[in-house]
Amino acid sequence: MSDLPAGLPMAVPAAGLPEAVRIHEVGARDGLQNEKTTVPTEVKAEFVHRLAAAGLGTIEATSFVHPKWVPQLADAAELMPLLADLTARDPALRLPVLVPNERGLDRALELGVTEVAVFGSATESFARANLNRTVDESLAMFAPVVARAKAAGARVRGYLSMCFGDPWEGPVPVAQVAAAARRLYELGCDELSLGDTIGVATPGHVTALLDELTGSPAGGTGTGTTGSPTNTVPVDRLAVHFHDTYGQALSNTLAALQKGVTVVDASAGGLGGCPYAKSATGNLATEDLVWMLHGLGIRTGVDLDRLSATSVWMAEHLGRPSPSRTVRALTHQEQ
Template sequence: MAVTSPEPEGLPASVTIWEVGPRDGLQNESGVVPAEVKIEFLHRLADAGLPVVETTSFVRPEWVPQLADAGVVLDGLRRRDGVRYPVLVPNARGLDRALDAGVSDIAVFASATETFTRRNLNRGLDEQFAMFDPVVRRAGGEGLRVRGYISMAFGDPWEGPVDVDQVVSVGKRLLDMGCDQLSIGDTIGVATPGHVETLLRTFTGAGVGVERLAVHFHDTYGQALANTYAALRVGVSTVDASAGGLGGCPYAKSATGNLATEDLVWMLEGLGIEHGVDLEALVETSVWMAGHLGRPSPSRVVKALAGQ
């Protein structure tokens, strides 16, 4: 196991891992994973101690066919006490379906750039808020917790580097309409630690409490763990990760896999930060899923511990 360092200064005592593999991971697969495999994947992740397991998305099937079975998956899910199972909700119709399925957590997926908003939502940067506002407000009125994703927060494949103040403006608008938390996404994996710290400190300088911020890194340039450490140093205590490093973004072809949950857990253990995850069970789960996908996990920790 990882050697634990002395108690580091300036880091959170515990971190909530927001597992995105079943949604963000599987949505980028070329084939469709059977619903029964997804359901077992969800059960295994919860059994491994993950406190939040993002389950699926109520997007239109023609947009993300890999998640067209969202209703079937939720019907077959055996919810574990103490575990949250958020779903991504793109619009009012998606919220109707989420409420019918009895979910308690939803997320909306906004963008920090005009071009990606057009490509992903067929709306302009400002127009996206008109779509999200009634969804977020109604969800809050129904007692649901709402997360706001901010994609392209560091760089955009069409527009290049993204202005920090623009990202903060998008985030504050999401919070003002009722989002409980922001997940700041490096969708194409171009962020570096200094950029991460600058953006997060700009958020806190604008009056956004660090407890309302989460980070979501992709490992395109091998910076996901370094960026996560930079976020921890600022005080962020919720980190998105994907079991086995699954995932990317179907609308941004340069986006490679998410930060692997196993790699994150290994680092947290070395830092002496509590996380509540059984690493051995998680590795077994990722090896099992890799078998269903027909390829080995890209996670360095999975490869090391499973001998892949």
């Protein structure tokens, strides 16, 4: 029997990695959006409260998309007031929401939201499937959203999907992704999340994209200092969002950390997918990520036991076990 406390791997730091990582928890939005059975608003609110109690400081709460497109999140306006006590107790807690257009932004701002996200694509096929627009048209739609959000004092995140592969177009050239990412960032986004929407990335591909985007030479640190300021994105403005379709999410995350990325998206219990890409399976499980980071001696502020218990609780509401290997190992949950 191990002498290690429950939920704590042996910490063995590795050179060249950040001291701390901020986890951008997407379980309440990206994790639940694909669920066919409607999750009650009160359960969603309790989920966010439990995630916050587990130490997650950034929790993406919901999306102000039209209910026709994502019925699961039709209760965004009802949910946000149920979370007001969280930010009242902890003003540092961040509860961003996704907004697809100016109308969505208006609804979010009316409720006092201070952080929003827009969702773009590196490929034409997915831009049309997700937004019914070309890449150029979607960027034109996002421009006033970002500008107005910034003018209102809100922080803006830009998601870029299909950064490594597209179910219609296949592998996506690194230069194409970097060009789309720069354009989205240049709209005024404070942070840019690079998405492996269908989970096909591998570590070398991750490294190549980050080198291209930050202007870092091969084998460099990813600081973005070697390229022109007009065509690079600083690594401290980047986040990564990996799906675990082929079991590569953790290895891809480690590759990103080695290039200087310190913000990683993850979903409690491994919930989630993408309603517009059938091959997009679950997100990287937050528990699996935390286990790896803690084992590397990297601070997250997350209580892994409390987080795992939260995922088990949500899995019971959804009527199935959590796909997270760490959750199953810590709670002896059957697959």
